[in-house]
Amino acid sequence: MNKIAIDLGSSVTKIYKIGSGIVLVEPSCVAVNTADSTVKAIGKDAKQLIGKTSDYTTTVFPVFEGEIVNEKLATTMLNHFLYKAGVKSGAEAVFCVHCGFDAGQKALYQKIASGCALRKVSFVESPILAGLGDDVPFTVYEPAFCIDIGHGVTDIAAFSSDGIIAGISMNVGGGSIDVHIIDHIADLYGIKIGSLTSESVKVNVGSLYDTDNQSMIVNGRDIASGKPCSKVVYAPNLFFPLQTHVDKVIEYALLVLGKLPAEVSAVIRKNGILLTGGMAKLAGIREYFEEHLQMEVHVGDEPQMSVILGGGRIVGNPDLLRRVRAEV
Ligand SMILES: Nc1ncnc2c1ncn2[C@@H]1O[C@H](COP(=O)(O)OP(=O)(O)OP(=O)(O)O)[C@@H](O)[C@H]1O
Ligand SMILES: [Mg+2]
Missing domain, CATH: 3.30.420.40 (ATPase, nucleotide binding domain)
Known part of the structure; x- marks a missing residue:
C-alpha cells in the first residue's frame, strides 16, 4: 500500500x-x-x-x-x-x-x-510540516516558529511536537503580490500586463534588496491606445508592491510573537525562525525579515518544498x- x-x-x-x-x-x-x-x-x-x-x-x-x-x-x-x-x-x-x-x-x-x-x-x-521538512529541531520542550508564505495564504505559527502553540493564517501571498504588481505597472507605465507576466516579473526581477537593479522586458497592452507594447521593468519598480505585502506578514508575525508565553518566546528568540513557501525564494526576503523582526531567520535550500x-x-x-x- x-x-x-x-x-x-x-x-x-x-x-x-x-x-x-x-x-x-x-x-x-x-x-x-x-x-x-x-x-x-x-x-x-x-x-x-x-x-x-x-x-x-x-x-x-x-x-x-x-x-x-x-x-x-x-x-x-x-x-x-x-x-x-x-x-x-x-x-x-x-x-x-x-x-x-x-x-x-x-x-x-x-x-x-x-x-x-x-x-x-x-x-x-x-x-x-515545514519544520520537519527543513530539519528544524523541535520537541515538546523546545518549540519552533515558522512563517510559510505561499501563493494564497501565509501561515505563521509557534509549535512543538505537541502541536500548534499559537498560529494564524492570513490571505496574503504571492498571488496578492501578482495582482498588486499588475496595478502598479499599469500606474507607472500605462501598460496592462497579464497574471502570468506579473508572476514571471516578480520571480525573475523582484527583490527586497534596495540596491538591486536587474530588469526584464514585459509585454502587454498599452492602456491608452489598446495596442500591444513592451516596457523594461526594473527591480525598484516592484519594491512597493513587494514591501506592502511582506510588511503585512511581518506585522502579523510580530503579533503572534508578542502573544507567546515567555518560555516559548525565549526559546524562539534563541533559535530564530524558519521562513518557507515559494515566496521565501524572493531575493532579499531573509535579510528583510531579519532586519524587521530583529531575529535570526533561516531559509532552507528548497523552501517551496519544505511543507x-x-x-x-x-x-x-x-x-x-x-x-x-x-x-x-
Ligand atoms: N523565486 C521566487 N521569488 C518570488 N516568488 C516566488 C519564487 N518562486 C515561486 N514564487 C511564488 O511562490 C508562490 C507559490 O508558492 P507555494 O508553492 O509555496 O504556494 P502554494 O502552496 O501553492 O500556495 P498556498 O500555500 O498559499 O495555498 C507563487 O506565488 C510563486 O509565484
Ligand atoms: Mg502552500
Missing part, C-alpha cells in the same frame, strides 16, 4: 510518495470547456492557457486562498495527479493544511479523498502523526 503526502496548494500541488520522494509538482490549475464543462487540460498544460483562452475555455484554480472552492474540479485534478504520479488506489494520505483548518474544510477534503480512492486520511498544519517534505516524513512516522495531526 502506498503512503503519500499531498499539498493541494493554491498555486502548486505537490505529492510525496514514501520510497520515491517528491513525485509530482504541478500548477493547481484546470482548463474547462465553458459549453459542456468538460476538462480540456490539467496542471502545467492548463496554466499555460491563462489569459490566452477563447470564449469556449476557462481556466480554474480549484483551491483559492487556501480554501477548496470547487470540490468537483479539485477531485478531477487530484485524481489526474495521483495517476500521473503512479499512486495506487487505497493509498494512505496526509494532507498538508493551513492553520485554522476547520470542520467544514475537513468535510470537503474527505469528499475529495473518497473521490480519489484514498483510504485513510489525516491532516497536519503546514508550519509543523511537502515534512508531509513525507510524517506519513512514515505514525507516532508523531498521532501527536500533531489536526483534530477538528
Whole structure:
C-alpha cells in the first residue's frame, strides 16, 4: 500500500510518495470547456492557457486562498495527479493544511479523498510540516516558529511536537503580490500586463534588496491606445508592491510573537525562525525579515518544498502523526 503526502496548494500541488520522494509538482490549475464543462487540460498544460483562452475555455484554480472552492474540479485534478504520479488506489494520505483548518474544510477534503480512492486520511498544519521538512529541531520542550508564505495564504505559527502553540493564517501571498504588481505597472507605465507576466516579473526581477537593479522586458497592452507594447521593468519598480505585502506578514508575525508565553518566546528568540513557501525564494526576503523582526531567520535550500517534505516524513512516522495531526 502506498503512503503519500499531498499539498493541494493554491498555486502548486505537490505529492510525496514514501520510497520515491517528491513525485509530482504541478500548477493547481484546470482548463474547462465553458459549453459542456468538460476538462480540456490539467496542471502545467492548463496554466499555460491563462489569459490566452477563447470564449469556449476557462481556466480554474480549484483551491483559492487556501480554501477548496470547487470540490468537483479539485477531485478531477487530484485524481489526474495521483495517476500521473503512479499512486495506487487505497493509498494512505496526509494532507498538508493551513492553520485554522476547520470542520467544514475537513468535510470537503474527505469528499475529495473518497473521490480519489484514498483510504485513510489525516491532516497536519503546514508550519509543523515545514519544520520537519527543513530539519528544524523541535520537541515538546523546545518549540519552533515558522512563517510559510505561499501563493494564497501565509501561515505563521509557534509549535512543538505537541502541536500548534499559537498560529494564524492570513490571505496574503504571492498571488496578492501578482495582482498588486499588475496595478502598479499599469500606474507607472500605462501598460496592462497579464497574471502570468506579473508572476514571471516578480520571480525573475523582484527583490527586497534596495540596491538591486536587474530588469526584464514585459509585454502587454498599452492602456491608452489598446495596442500591444513592451516596457523594461526594473527591480525598484516592484519594491512597493513587494514591501506592502511582506510588511503585512511581518506585522502579523510580530503579533503572534508578542502573544507567546515567555518560555516559548525565549526559546524562539534563541533559535530564530524558519521562513518557507515559494515566496521565501524572493531575493532579499531573509535579510528583510531579519532586519524587521530583529531575529535570526533561516531559509532552507528548497523552501517551496519544505511543507511537502515534512508531509513525507510524517506519513512514515505514525507516532508523531498521532501527536500533531489536526483534530477538528
Ligand atoms: N523565486 C521566487 N521569488 C518570488 N516568488 C516566488 C519564487 N518562486 C515561486 N514564487 C511564488 O511562490 C508562490 C507559490 O508558492 P507555494 O508553492 O509555496 O504556494 P502554494 O502552496 O501553492 O500556495 P498556498 O500555500 O498559499 O495555498 C507563487 O506565488 C510563486 O509565484
Ligand atoms: Mg502552500
